[in-house]
Amino acid sequence: MKLLIAYGTTEGQTRKICEFLRDEAQQAGHWVSIADTTGPQLRPSGFDAAIIAASVHYGNYQASVEHYVTDNHELLNHIPSTFLSVSLTAASDEPESWKELNNITESFLDRTHWNPDVVEQVAGALLYSKYNFFKKFIMRLIAQRSGGGTDTSEDYEYTDWDQVKQVITKLETAAKTREQIT
Numbered sequence: 001m002k003l004l005i006a007y008g009t010t011e012g013q014t015r016k017i018c019e020f021l022r023d024e025a026q027q028a029g030h031w032v033s034i035a036d037t038t039g040p041q042l043r044p045s046g047f048d049a050a051i052i053a054a055s056v057h058y059g060n061y062q063a064s065v066e067h068y069v070t071d072n073h074e075l076l077n078h079i080p081s082t083f084l085s086v087s088l089t090a091a092s093d094e095p096e097s098w099k100e101l102n103n104i105t106e107s108f109l110d111r112t113h114w115n116p117d118v119v120e121q122v123a124g125a126l127l128y129s130k131y132n133f134f135k136k137f138i139m140r141l142i143a144q145r146s147g148g149g150t151d152t153s154e155d156y157e158y159t160d161w162d163q164v165k166q167v168i169t170k171l172e173t174a175a176k177t178r179e180q181i182t
């Protein structure tokens with residue numbers, strides 16, 4: 001399978017997840033191209049499947065990912081695809097927070113007219129070492145409310161790497177299901 005991975009990242013966790021996925025997909029025998037949506041654009045034409053990833057900041061995904069998906073939604077809708085959403089909320093077990101997260105994802109997909117086969121909510125990280133004073137303050141408040149780490153001299157990673165490993169398998173299954181339908 002010729003796989004495209006395109007992502008947006010602010011502090012680097014989504015890039016780390018996507019690079020892990022690239023390695024997993026290559027080990028599974030797939031041919032992979034990976035690109036940051038702020039860099040030179042890789043169009044989805046010529047690919048058999050795509051994973052698009054973005055992280056949530058103040059209730060929104062990166063604008064570069066929104067532009068990329070809006071511009072390419074028709075091509076994306078023609079191939080098996082996964083939207084990988086990275087957030088702190090995905091680490092929580094609060095139903096209200098999950099409702100908000102699902103609303104953020106649904107309105108992003110509505111606005112961009114993209115219908116991915118799989119939507120994966122993945123927990124990100126609290127990387128205090130990468131935040132400026134203001135971000136540190138805000139994120140500590142958010143962490144206090146959501147039960148995240150509050151010692152700003154440490155970084156906290158909540159990503160479930162076993163869940164991330166399943167992303168390639170789920171996309172392969174979606175591709176097979178599409179083949180059977182057509």
Ligand SMILES: Cc1cc2nc3c(=O)[nH]c(=O)nc-3n(C[C@H](O)[C@H](O)[C@H](O)COP(=O)(O)O)c2cc1C
Nearest residue numbers: 010011012013014055057058059087088089124125
């Ligand atoms: C300034 C800031 C705002 C954030 N806002 C949200 C938010 O509204 N909801 C949420 O679930 N996570 C939020 N997060 C957590 C990020 O989604 C999480 O840190 C993620 O790992 C960031 O991924 P990235 O490093 O690829 O940008 C926020 C993080 C920062 C630093």
